[in-house]
Amino acid sequence: MALKLSLKPGEKFVVNGAVMVNGDRRATLVLQNKASLLREKDIMQAEEVNTPVKHVYFPIMLMYMDEAGYKDYYEQFVLRMTELLGVIENPAARTLCVAISHDVMNQEYYKALNKCKKLFDYEKERLNYVPGSLPEDTDSN
Incomplete structure (x- = not known):
């Protein structure tokens, strides 16, 4: 089952330990397989x-x-x-x-x-x- 993720401009997220940052526009990301994903708001330092x-x-x-x-x-x-x-x-x-x-x-x-x-x-x-x-x-x- 795919996971559809709508991202705000500049929003950070982590997929399988890799930190990623969305560009300067809203974007939609679809993950087709199982992955460990956390949005910036869920990440605790x-x-x-x-x-x-x-x-x-x-x-x-x-x-x-x-x-x-x-x-x-x-x-x-x-x-x-x-x-x-x-x-x-x-x-x-x-x-x-x-x-x-x-x-x-x-x-x-x-x-x-x-x-x-x-x-x-x-x-x-x-x-x-x-x-x-x-x-x-x-x-x-």
Whole structure:
């Protein structure tokens, strides 16, 4: 089954590890066979990995893009997912984590990445700390 990709001018994407950039006009690219493909918006740089969910997303992305380094990336994924599951109490988020792990075990990395993105909103909501919003932040004097 072919994959049709509509690209914006100057949009970057990665196919099987090769970074490509669209020209100065909109373009359509059709992939006729299976390939590891990520758009620029789905690519995370190492310096962006600064939250628990991003620590899970990043090694999945690397497994998807670099099969040769699978073992190291998988070990990182297992460590970070275990840590994440240790702190998440929300049943829906926990179920999503299990589904992500299932996809990774079945080498369905793109599916796992998409599910992981759903956790970004949950994480943002949970980590959205506003000074003065917690009881220990208020001055009791």
